[in-house]
Each structure stands twice: as C-alpha cells, then as structure tokens.
Amino acid sequence: MAAITAESRPRLRPGVRLVFDATRGTRVLLYPEGVLVPNETAAEVLARCDGAASVARISAQLAEEYDGVEPGDVLALLGRLAERRFIEVVDIEVVDVEAGTDREATDG
Amino acid sequence: MADVSPPLGLLAELTYRCPLHCAYCSNPVNLAAYRDELSTEQWADVFTQARELGVLQLHLSGGEPLARPDLRELVEHAHGLGLYLNLVTAALSLTEAAAAALAAAGLDHVQISVQDADPVSANAIAGVRGHDRKLAAAGAVKRLGLPLTANVVLHRGNLDRIAEIIDLAEAMGADRLELANTQYYGWGLLNRDVLMPSRQQLDRAQRVAAAARERLAEKMTIVYIVADYHADRPKPCMNGWGSRQLTVSPNGEVLPCPVAAVIDDLNPENVLRSSLKQIWYASESFNRFRGTAWMPEPCQSCPQKEIDFGGCRCQAYQLTGDAAATDPVCGLSPNRGLVDAALAAAADAGPAPAPAQWATRISPRRMPRAGTVGE
Numbered sequence: 001m002a003a004i005t006a007e008s009r010p011r012l013r014p015g016v017r018l019v020f021d022a023t024r025g026t027r028v029l030l031y032p033e034g035v036l037v038p039n040e041t042a043a044e045v046l047a048r049c050d051g052a053a054s055v056a057r058i059s060a061q062l063a064e065e066y067d068g069v070e071p072g073d074v075l076a077l078l079g080r081l082a083e084r085r086f087i088e089v090v091d092i093e094v095v096d097v098e099a100g101t102d103r104e105a106t107d108g
Numbered sequence: 109m110a111d112v113s114p115p116l117g118l119l120a121e122l123t124y125r126c127p128l129h130c131a132y133c134s135n136p137v138n139l140a141a142y143r144d145e146l147s148t149e150q151w152a153d154v155f156t157q158a159r160e161l162g163v164l165q166l167h168l169s170g171g172e173p174l175a176r177p178d179l180r181e182l183v184e185h186a187h188g189l190g191l192y193l194n195l196v197t198a199a200l201s202l203t204e205a206a207a208a209a210l211a212a213a214g215l216d217h218v219q220i221s222v223q224d225a226d227p228v229s230a231n232a233i234a235g236v237r238g239h240d241r242k243l244a245a246a247g248a249v250k251r252l253g254l255p256l257t258a259n260v261v262l263h264r265g266n267l268d269r270i271a272e273i274i275d276l277a278e279a280m281g282a283d284r285l286e287l288a289n290t291q292y293y294g295w296g297l298l299n300r301d302v303l304m305p306s307r308q309q310l311d312r313a314q315r316v317a318a319a320a321r322e323r324l325a326e327k328m329t330i331v332y333i334v335a336d337y338h339a340d341r342p343k344p345c346m347n348g349w350g351s352r353q354l355t356v357s358p359n360g361e362v363l364p365c366p367v368a369a370v371i372d373d374l375n376p377e378n379v380l381r382s383s384l385k386q387i388w389y390a391s392e393s394f395n396r397f398r399g400t401a402w403m404p405e406p407c408q409s410c411p412q413k414e415i416d417f418g419g420c421r422c423q424a425y426q427l428t429g430d431a432a433a434t435d436p437v438c439g440l441s442p443n444r445g446l447v448d449a450a451l452a453a454a455a456d457a458g459p460a461p462a463p464a465q466w467a468t469r470i471s472p473r474r475m476p477r478a479g480t481v482g483e
Contacts, residue, residue, distance in 0.1 A: 015217050015255030015283070019190065023114050023162035030192040032217040032255045032284055035116050035164050085283075085329055 004055060004078050006071065009090040011051030016086050018046050029086060036086070045077055051090045112389055112398065114162025117353040119366055122151065122179070124171040124358050128198050129235030129468035130223065132261050132303055134293040134367055135171065139469070145358040148178040150379070152185045154356055157384040159189040169196035171358070174206070180213050187214025194219060196259075199245035200238040207248040218249045219257040219286075224265075225272035233265065235468050246280040257284040262313065262335075263303040264454075270313045274320045278328060285328055287317055289335035293367040293422060295469040304454030310335055337447050341412065342419025342435035349397035349421060354388060362387045364394055367422045371431045397421050402432055406440040 004010065012018065016031045018038075027043040029036040038046060044066075048058045055078060059071040081087045124135050124142045136142065146154070155166060166186050173179055174197055186193055195210065199220040207218070220242055224230035230239040249256045258277040262270065270287065277285040289310070292300045305313075314332065321330040336343050346353060346365045355363045360379040368374055374396070377387045388394060396402065400413050407418040418424075419435020427436045427446045436443035 013255070014253055017192065017216070021162070021164060023160075028164060030164055030216075032257060033165070033167075033194060033219075035192075083325075 004075060004082055004089055006054065006056040006059075006075065008055050008078075009051055009053065010049040010055065010058075010078055010082070010087045011090055012046070012049055013085060013088045018043070031086060042077060042081070045074060046081070046086070049078075049087050112350070113352075115158075115352060115354050115388060116163065117165040117167060118155075118158045118163045119167045119169055119353060119355040120151065120154070120173075121169050121171060121355060121357050121366065122173045122176045122182070125175040126170060126172040126198065126469075127175075127200050127236055127238065128172070128221075130233060130261070130295070131299040131468055132263055132290045132296040133469045134291060134296055135469065136294055136367075136369055137298065137469075142358045145176075146356075146360050146379070148181060150360065151178075151182055154360075154379050154384065155182070155186045155189060155191065157379075158354075159186075159191055161385050161388060164192055165194065166191040167194045167196055172198050172200075174199075174201045180209050183210055183213040183215050192216050197221070197245075198234070198238065199242045200236070202241075202245035202248065204248040204251075207245065207252055207254075211252045211254055215254065217255045217257065219259050219284075220246055220249070220280075221259045221261070222273070222276065222280075223260070225269050225276045229266065229269075243280060246282070250281040255283045256281060257286060258282040259286040259288065261288050261290055262305070263290045264305045264309065265303070267305050267309045267313045270316050271320075274316070274324075274330070278324065282328055284331065286331045286333065287313075288331075288333040291333075291336070293370065293426070295467065297426060298467045300450060301454050301457045304337070304451065304457075305335065306455065307338055310338055336420075336423075336435075336437045337451060339437060340439040342416050342423075342437045344416045345420035345423075345435075348417040350388070350394040351398070354384075354394075362391075362393075364397075365422065368393075370422050371425045374431075397432070404432060404434065406438075406442075407434050410440065 016029065018027055018029050021028045026037060029038055029046060044062060045058060048061060055075055056071065059069060059074045062074065063069040078087065082089070123145055124139050158166070173195060183193055193214060193216045195215055196219045222230065222242055223233040223239070227239045231237045246256055258280055260273050266273065274285065290296050290303050296303060317330060317332045324330065350364045355366045356379060357363065357369065361369065361376045362379060362384065363369060363376050369376060374393050376393050377391050403413060403418050407413050419437055421431045423437065424433040424435050425431035428443050433443065434441040436446045438444065
C-alpha cells in the first residue's frame with residue numbers, strides 16, 4: 001500500500017464500520033474481532049474517510065468546523081489509522097471512470 | 109467492588125456439535141451435558157439483550173456454528189440489532205451459496221480454522237478430511253469481499269511448519285492470521301503431554317512469526333498468542349474476569365470465559381432463568397473475581413496485578429484446585445512447580461505420537477445423554 005499523501009482518498013477497509021453506540025454515548029469503530037473507541041478528532045476524521053474526499057479536503061472540511069486543525073496532524077493520524085489497517089487508500093487507477101469522472105471534476 | 113463497564117463482546121457458543129475432532133479443543137469434556145441447545149427464539153432474545161447491555165461484537169462460535177440450521181436467521185436478527193458479526197467456523201460446510209446467504213444476512217467477518225499447512229497432517233489433526241474444503245471456503249469468503257481470518261492452533265505436531273502455515277494463510281488471502289499456541293483446557297488438557305512443544309520449537313516459531321509480521325505488515329495482521337506454560341508471567345486472561353466479554357454456552361449458561369464451567373463451584377447462571385443484565389452486573393459468578401480485592405499473595409502486593417489480573421482463574425483451578433490462587437504459570441506462584449513438572453513430563457514423552465493416538469473429542473450427538481455417564 002502506498003504511503004498516504006494529501007492527495008490520497010482514504011476509506012474504511014472492508015469489514016470496518018464507524019457507528020454510534022447509544023449505550024456509551026459515543027462513536028465506536030468496529031472491525032474484525034475488535035472495537036476501538038476513537039477520540040473526537042479521530043472520529044471526525046474517520047467519518048470523512050469515504051474514498052471520495054482527499055486528505056487535503058478532509059483537512060479543509062475539519063478546519064471549517066474546528067479551530068486549530070493542522071493538515072500535518074490529520075495526515076499523521078491517518079497514517080496511524082492506516083498502519084493499524086482501519087483505513088486504506090483508494091487507488092486512483094481503479095476508480096470507475098464512467099461513474100467517477102463527473103464527480104471528480106466537480107469535487108476537485 | 110470494582111466498577112463494572114458494559115461488555116464489549118458476546119461469545120455465542122451456538123452448539124458444541126462439530127465435524128472435527130481436534131485434540132486441543134477447549135470445549136468441555138462433558139459435552140453430553142450441552143445437548144439441549146437454546147432455540148432460535150431464545151438465541152435471538154439473548155442477542156437482543158446483549159445489544160441493549162452494550163455488546164458491540166458478537167462471535168458466533170461453537171463447536172461448529174454452521175451445524176445450526178437457523179444460523180442465517182440468527183445472523184439476520186443480530187445484524188438488525190447493529191451487532192458486528194464474526195463467524196468462527198471450521199468451514200467444512202461453508203459452500204459458496206452458504207457464505208453468500210450469510211453475507212447477505214449481514215455477516216461482517218469470517219474466521220476459518222486451519223490445522224496445518226500440510227494437507228495430510230491437517231486432516232489427521234482434525235480427524236476428518238476437510239482441509240481442501242476449508243481452502244475452498246476461504247476463497248468463497250474472499251470473493252464476497254468479507255474480511256477473512258485464518259486461525260491456527262499451534263502445538264508440537266505443527267509448530268515446525270509455522271513458515272509454511274504463514275505462507276498458506278497468505279495464499280488464502282487472509283487479512284488476519286491468528287497463530288495461537290495451545291491453551292490447556294477441556295480436551296487440550298487431556299492431551300497436554302502430546303501437544304506440549306519444546307522450548308526450541310517455540311523459540312524458532314516466535315522468530316519466524318515476528319519476521320513474517322514485519323514482512324507482511326501491510327498485507328496481513330499476524331496475532332501470535334504465546335504458550336503460557338513456557339512463560340514466566342501469566343496471560344492477562346480475558347483482560348480480567350467479567351471485564352469485557354461474556355460467553356453463552358449452547359444450553360444458555362452464561363460464563364465470564366468459554367471454559368469457566370470447569371470451576372466446579374462457580375454455579376453459572378442461565379439465560380433461561382435470569383436476564384443477561386442481571387447476570388453481568390449482579391451475579392455471584394461474574395463478581396467473584398472482578399477487581400483485585402479477591403487476590404491472594406503474591407498477587408495482592410504485586411505491581412503487575414492490574415496488568416495480568418493474576419492470570420487465568422480456570423488454569424489456577426485446574427492445576428491447584430483453588431480458582432482464587434495465583435495462576436501457577438507465574439514464576440512467583442508457590443505452585444509453579446506444577447507447571448514445570450508438566451513441561452518435564454512432556455519433554456520425557458519424546459517425539460509427538462501420531463494424531464491417531466491422541467484422545468480425540470467426539471460430537472455430543474454421539475455421546476450418551478447427560479446423567480447417564482460419569483457422575
């Protein structure tokens with residue numbers, strides 16, 4: 001897997017789900033044989049890992065809503081999440097061209 | 109008493125029926141006592157209660173969970189509750205169609221047991237010719253896009269092929285590989301002498317596993333579970349008694365860990381008579397070893413007591429007769445000699461005998477009804 005850069009489009013790996021748990025009143029990350037309770041920052045980042053938004057875009061979105069968001073910190077956090085195999089980077093080569101071209105053009 | 113958090117996981121042992129006869133199986137030896145299994149509605153109710161209690165991960169296990177004809181129905185119900193669903197299976201009957209039906213019903217992850225890299229040895233260990241079907245099932249799981257874990261129990265008879273086992277898991281496309289050294293409970297304890305590896309075998313295996321973990325870091329997560337008899341400190345069993353997970357046996361008994369029924373005076377509660385919530389928070393069996401107040405010396409004054417929780421209660425009970433004793437695996441335990449004696453006995457036993465000589469577990473269907481044997 002390639003290293004994550006500002007242009008990468010991260011998404012949750014297959015079998016990984018971010019859900020709200022009413023019992024604990026917090027979002028939890030569910031994955032094979034495990035549960036992670038992410039802190040608020042990590043949860044906000046994970047919620048935006050949809051395979052469409054780039055890391056730069058995720059950082060920009062977070063900066064609009066929160067003070068003190070450093071793109072370097074977001075990148076480092078995503079690097080750690082990728083290392084633990086919660087997220088993966090979408091390989092741009094395999095993006096479905098027919099479905100993806102228009103959106104990429106408008107989303108960019 | 110210790111603060112009690114909601115449980116994260118439920119291990120649902122749907123049935124102890126199983127087509128395999130692995131000598132290291134940790135299922136209870138008195139399998140006949142578990143023939144009366146919970147009904148579909150009763151299991152569904154257990155899952156509903158579990159989710160309300162805060163359970164997030166449901167492990168559908170056994171025995172062989174695929175032996176339950178209502179598995180798809182149970183998966184559908186549990187998925188509807190929002191539970192994350194792990195299927196822990198030997199996978200002999202996990203055909204393409206069966207896997208697809210379970211995936212459509214909401215299954216999240218499949219864990220397939222593999223006995224060895226060598227097909228002849230694998231079939232001998234399992235006591236059934238199923239190795240090829242496991243590999244086919246793994247392919248079906250991957251084609252459905254589900255994450256796959258390969259689970260291999262390690263012992264004297266297969267440890268020397270750990271490199272080949274890792275290669276096989278990679279070829280299966282496993283996202284996770286659990287390399288679990290045998291823990292001696294149930295049938296595994298009966299077969300301890302023939303399963304126990306040598307220290308040389310373990311040292312080599314650990315090196316091979318560590319190198320593979322680094323080499324395959326981006327491809328496959330490798331979890332290596334150590335052989336605690338050969339260690340000097342006990343495992344942090346279940347992350348502490350009644351702290352994160354609960355087990356429901358095929359007959360509805362609720363236990364803090366899958367083998368806790370070995371503790372004769374535990375008196376586990378049953379979902380047919382109490383609510384899961386009542387059992388988790390208020391039962392004598394779950395509160396018995398929570399926190400640290402119950403600990404004897406040397407645990408009580410040990411700086412590690414919040415790290416390893418005194419080790420495993422079941423192992424303490426099986427080896428010393430006292431479930432509250434320090435796990436005898438610990439080098440500080442006055443009973444460490446019992447573990448050393450077991451290691452010495454296994455070393456004296458010489459090379460591993462053929463699996464045909466192991467005490468192999470049998471399916472509860474083939475056993476007489478509870479009450480007609482033994483006690």
